[in-house]
Amino acid sequence: xxxxxxxxxxxxxxxxxxxxxxxxxxxxxxxxxxxxxxxxxxxxxxxxxxxxxxxxxxxxxxxxxxxxxxxxxxxxxxxxxxxxxxxxxxxxxxxxxxxxxxxxxxxxxxxxxxxxxxxxxxxxxxxxxxxxxxxxxxxxxxxxxxxxxxxxxxxxxxxxxxxxxxxxxxxxxxxxxxxxxxxxxxxxxxxxxxxxxxxxxxxxxxxxxxxxxxxxxxxxxxxxxxxxxxxxxxxxxxxxxxxxxxxxxxxxxxxxxxxxxxxxxxxxxxxxxxxxxxxxxxxxxxxxxxxxxxxxxxxxxxxxxxxxxxxxxxxxxxxxxxxxxxxxxxxxxxxxxxxxxxxxxxxxxxxxxxxxxxxxxxxxxxxxxxxxxxxxxxxxxxxxxxxxxxxxxxxxxxxxxxxxxxxxxxxxxxxxxx
Amino acid sequence: xxxxxxxxxxxxxxxxxxxxxxxxxxxxxxxxxxxxxxxxxxxxxxxxxxxxxxxxxxxxxxxxxxxxxxxxxxxxxxxxxxxxxxxxxxxxxxxxxxxxxxxxxxxxxxxxxx
Ligand SMILES: Cc1cc2nc3c(=O)[nH]c(=O)nc-3n(C[C@H](O)[C@H](O)[C@H](O)COP(=O)(O)OP(=O)(O)OC[C@H]3O[C@@H](n4cnc5c(N)ncnc54)[C@H](O)[C@@H]3O)c2cc1C
Ligand code: SF4
Numbered sequence: 090x091x092x093x094x095x096x097x098x099x100x101x102x103x104x105x106x107x108x109x110x111x112x113x114x115x116x117x118x119x120x121x122x123x124x125x126x127x128x129x130x131x132x133x134x135x136x137x138x139x140x141x142x143x144x145x146x147x148x149x150x151x152x153x154x155x156x157x158x159x160x161x162x163x164x165x166x167x168x169x170x171x172x173x174x175x176x177x178x179x180x181x182x183x184x185x186x187x188x189x190x191x192x193x194x195x196x197x198x199x200x201x202x203x204x205x206x207x208x209x210x211x212x213x214x215x216x217x218x219x220x221x222x223x224x225x226x227x228x229x230x231x232x233x234x235x236x237x238x239x240x241x242x243x244x245x246x247x248x249x250x251x252x253x254x255x256x257x258x259x260x261x262x263x264x265x266x267x268x269x270x271x272x273x274x275x276x277x278x279x280x281x282x283x284x285x286x287x288x289x290x291x292x293x294x295x296x297x298x299x300x301x302x303x304x305x306x307x308x309x310x311x312x313x314x315x316x317x318x319x320x321x322x323x324x325x326x327x328x329x330x331x332x333x334x335x336x337x338x339x340x341x342x343x344x345x346x347x348x349x350x351x352x353x354x355x356x357x358x359x360x361x362x363x364x365x366x367x368x369x370x371x372x373x374x375x376x377x378x379x380x381x382x383x384x385x386x387x388x389x390x391x392x393x394x395x396x397x398x399x400x401x402x403x404x405x406x407x408x409x410x411x412x413x414x415x416x417x418x419x420x421x422x423x424x425x426x427x428x429x430x431x432x433x434x435x436x437x438x439x440x441x442x443x444x445x446x447x448x449x450x451x452x453x454x455x456x457x458x459x460x461x462x463x464x465x466x467x468x469x470x471x472x473x474x475x476x477x478x479x480x481x482x483x484x485x486x487x488x489x490x491x492x493x494x495x496x497x498x499x500x501x502x503x504x505x506x507x
Numbered sequence: 508x509x510x511x512x513x514x515x516x517x518x519x520x521x522x523x524x525x526x527x528x529x530x531x532x533x534x535x536x537x538x539x540x541x542x543x544x545x546x547x548x549x550x551x552x553x554x555x556x557x558x559x560x561x562x563x564x565x566x567x568x569x570x571x572x573x574x575x576x577x578x579x580x581x582x583x584x585x586x587x588x589x590x591x592x593x594x595x596x597x598x599x600x601x602x603x604x605x606x607x608x609x610x611x612x613x614x615x616x617x618x619x620x621x
Contacts, residue, residue, distance in 0.1 A: 136571040136617065137559050142517035150559055152571045152618040156601055236561060239569035264560065264587050283520035287513045288556065292580060474522070 093168075094118040094410045095403075096184050096198035098175045098351060101130020102392050103204035103383025103399040105158035110403030111202075112165050116410050120196060121162070121169035122186055128162070128169060129155035130206055131384075132392065134229075134236045137257055139284070143393035154392060178203075178355040180376050200378045200406040203352055203366070204399065207345040207384040209254070219305040224312035228254040228342035232261070241265055243338025247315050248272040249303045251279040251286075253390060253479075255342025260289035269293070270334045273301035273317045275324055277507070278453050280344065280479050282390060302326065303339070312337055345388045355379055362430035363387045369417070370433045370444045371405035372398065377414050380406050387432050387447060390481055394447070415439065420494055425462070425501025427451050429478075436491060436498070444486045450476045450502050457504025459484055464496045476502050512550050514543040523547045554580040559617070560587060562605055563594045570595055570620060572605055574612035582610040590614060597621065 094116045097104045100123030108119050127133060132140070135151030142148055145157070162169065173188040178201060185195045209227040226234075226242055232254060234242045244267050248255045251274040259269045272290060277299055279286055290297050298317065304326050305316040319330035347365040349357075358367045358375035365386040366374040372382050382402035383395045417437040424431055431448045446461070453475070460470040461484055468490050476482055484500060508527040513520050519539060525547045526534035535547045549555050555577035561569035578586055589609045597620040599605075606614040 136561060136573075138557050138573060139515075139517060142519075148517060148557070150571060150573055150617040153601055156619060236571065237569070239561060239563065264558070264583065265591075266587075283513050283522075284515040284517075287520075288515040292554075292556070480520075 092118075092197045092199075093120045094198065095120075095200045095202065095406050096182070096196055097121045097202045097204060098178065098184065099123065099130065099204040099206055099383075099385070100125075100128040100169060100171070101204060101206050101383065102132055102155060102158060102395050103206070103385070103402075104130070104202065105155070105162055106396040106399035107202045107204055107380075107382055107403035107406070108167050108169075109158065109161045109165065110400040111407040112167055112403075114404045114407035116407040119167050120198075121167065122173045122175050122184070123169060123171045124174045126172050128159050128171065131229075134232045135257075136236045137261070140392050143391070144396060151392075158396070175205075175351060178351050178379070180356045180379075182378060199410045200380065201355070202399075202402055202406050203355075203357070203374070203379065203381040203385050204383045204402075205348045205351060205385045207347045207388055209341075210344045210346055211341075219307060219315075222306070222308040222310055222312050224308070224338045225306065226338070226340055228252070228258045228340045231258050231338075231340050235261055235265065241267065243267065243312075243336075245336040246270065246338045246340060247303070247317070247334050247336045248340045248342060250274060250341055250343035251281050251297060252342035252344055253281040253285050255340055256281045256285040256289040258340055258342070259295050260293060263293045263295065267338075269295050270336060271296050271298055271317065271332075273298040273303060275300070275302045275320055278478065282479055283477070298332075304331065306339060312339055315339055345384065347385045347388065349385060352381065352385070357381070360430070360434060362424070363432060365432075367434045368432065369419075369435045369437050370401075370440060371408075371437070372402035372433070373405060373409070378406075378409050380409075387430070387481075390479065394481065420463075420491070421497050422446060423497045423499045424448075425460070425499040427454055427502045427506070428500050431498075431500045436486075438491055438494070441492075442488045444488070444491065446484045446486055446498075446500060448482050448484070448500050449480075450478055450482065452506055453477050454502055455505040457502050459500075459502050461486060461498055461500050463494045463498050468494070468498065473502075473504075476504075510551055512547055514538060514546050515556075516542045516546045525551055527551065549577075556580055556583060558583055558586050558590075560590045562590060562614070564620065565594055565596045570597075570599060570605075571617040572614050573617050574609070575604075575615045576612045578610045578612050586610055586612075586614075 132151035
């Protein structure tokens with residue numbers, strides 16, 4: 090069994106940035122394990138642009154953004170194995186993986202970084218009536234077909250769910266000559282970024298039906314059509330509002346869930362809110378020396394934030410290897426009004442330094458006040474024109490303030506709701 | 508006259524208000540950066556977009572490509588036609604020009620393939 094100081098599971102943007110950051114913080118013995126044939130993760134199939142503006146001040150495509158980090162890993166001579174799937178991680182940091190080249194093998198790390206990304210929610214969880222013909226795909230699968238394998242899964246499309254991948258695929262398939270009839274979203278607001286509504290739907294006159302769902306999928310061997318209908322306040326279809334579209338393809342874009350099967354094998358405590366690990370501000374999980382970052386921890390919409398988070402995790406893993414475990418004095422964070430989750434869930438007061446808290450809101454809120462409180466005392470508050478569920482929010486908690494706190498920090502967003 | 512826009516230059520998606528008088532832009536509000544101002548000024552008269560797509564690789568698979576600058580929205584489908592007629596050979600580096608001068612832009616590689 091070979092030993093490494095740090096083993097990184099997943100070679101997407103999170104794993105790559107964590108590796109580089111760990112290396113630059115003094116740990117050179119690092120191994121990245123990646124299931125796919127190439128490094129870069131989901132970015133390899135995200136050929137659209139808009140990545141990296143915060144970080145590089147230019148608008149890159151997914152593969153271009155990934156390449157900058159792949160080059161960084163190669164320049165440093167950091168080891169990686171591709172086409173290698175990790176099967177389990179133990180709480181004493183033994184990582185068991187399988188590949189055609191090496192068979193089943195185990196490597197041991199002093200620290201482990203979990204960066205497995207997320208997977209798409211499947212249609213099975215959705216209970217749509219009708220047959221189960223061919224032509225029903227998740228939007229991400231369709232994206233892989235078109236952008237990596239180079240063929241179109243269909244010509245006449247209806248999309249359920251207004252997640253970003255669905256919106257991006259509406260444009261992509263339209264540009265490739267398909268007809269996208271509609272995107273329907275069961276919620277009263279889109280779950281995708283506003284810019285994607287504009288440049289993926291509005292640009293091509295693709296209608297977005299809010300408060301609508303698919304009630305039936307028709308076709309025996311191949312999809313032949315779908316029926317959509319408006320829903321009431323209880324998300325039940327309203328009779329008489331049905332619309333029918335002839336189509337050969339249905340795409341589902343109904344959200345992403347962190348891929349935490351491995352985290353469970355390691356005994357990492359998960360949050361029911363984020364579906365990812367419960368972490369400290371340094372991205373350490375409930376298991377000493379196991380860190381998490383990127384989409385496996387919380388579903389990010391901006392890769393720039395993924396890289397930032399991964400750098401924190403990589404640096405912390407390096408510090409853990411070099412200095413050992415640290416004594417922690419913990420304050421917890423909690424969700425206040427209109428907030429669905431706050432990350433990190435725990436802050437170590439002894440760590441010092443500022444902590445950027447990430448969170449999401451439950452509904453569209455205009456002219457709002459974003460606030461963090463502890464025992465009724467406001468630690469920081471900020472005004473914001475609009476906060477929407479599709480976009481992650483942040484709040485900077487200052488280290489000086491954190492030191493003196495006792496009790497939970499509650500983050501809330503209050504303002505005009507519809 | 509006022510026109511409300513959403514900037515698509517980056518995922519911030521700033522809501523921008525453009526003030527127009529006699530068909531001229533007299534003010535831009537709500538943008539966070541200079542890109543947003545430029546976007547808004549273009550958007551009211553001649554909207555432009557970067558087109559991203561793929562080109563066939565002769566060794567199999569596809570290569571991600573993009574226009575090296577935004578092209579007029581109305582020309583997007585014509586640009587796609589040119590891209591879909593092309594084929595390219597590895598090795599190729601990010602930034603290499605794959606097709607020259609397509610509606611005022613070059614189609615460049617967005618990936619290095621060895
Ligand atoms: C369709 C789509 C569009 C997006 N658009 C934008 C955008 O326009 N702008 C923007 O800034 N951001 C965008 N994002 C967000 C950004 O791309 C992601 O947040 C980012 O890629 C997440 O990085 P990650 O490394 O956490 O996960 P991933 O990129 O998913 O990487 C995880 C890696 O782990 C590997 N892995 C998983 N399990 C195992 C295992 N058991 N063993 C070995 N390896 C494993 C996977 O193969 C994968 O390579 C988009 C995301 C998606 C999905
Ligand atoms: S104005 Fe600047 S920050 Fe705002 S969306 Fe446009 S490019 Fe992004």
